[in-house]
Amino acid sequence: MSSPAIQELVTLVESLPDTVQNQVIAHLRDYIADLQDEQRWNTAFNRTQSALVAAARQAKQQRAAGQATPIDYNPLQ
Structure with missing residues (x-):
């Protein structure tokens, strides 16, 4: 059974x-x-969005508390 749009x-x-x-x-x-x-990307993103928000909040709190360290990008090159 096809929809009118398919027809x-x-x-x-x-x-x-x-x-x-x-x-x-x-x-x-x-x-x-x-x-x-x-659609697969959106589904995966929606599944992990709360975890990403929690990680961002934690990073922001650690930075505000002086517990964060700058990333050294040199070893990544």
Whole structure:
């Protein structure tokens, strides 16, 4: 059972020459893959957001209390 939007998309694509249909499908695959990737990222971010907020608060408190030390970026290069 297709939605009206899917039916409209099929109608639009079917009206195109085969070579163009293949190009549209390739673009749609890439676009859908990007959307799925973004959805996975948002899900992962939402799962860890409270932990990130807690870590940021802790870091801010440690810095205010003079317990933080500057990062030495030289070993990372």
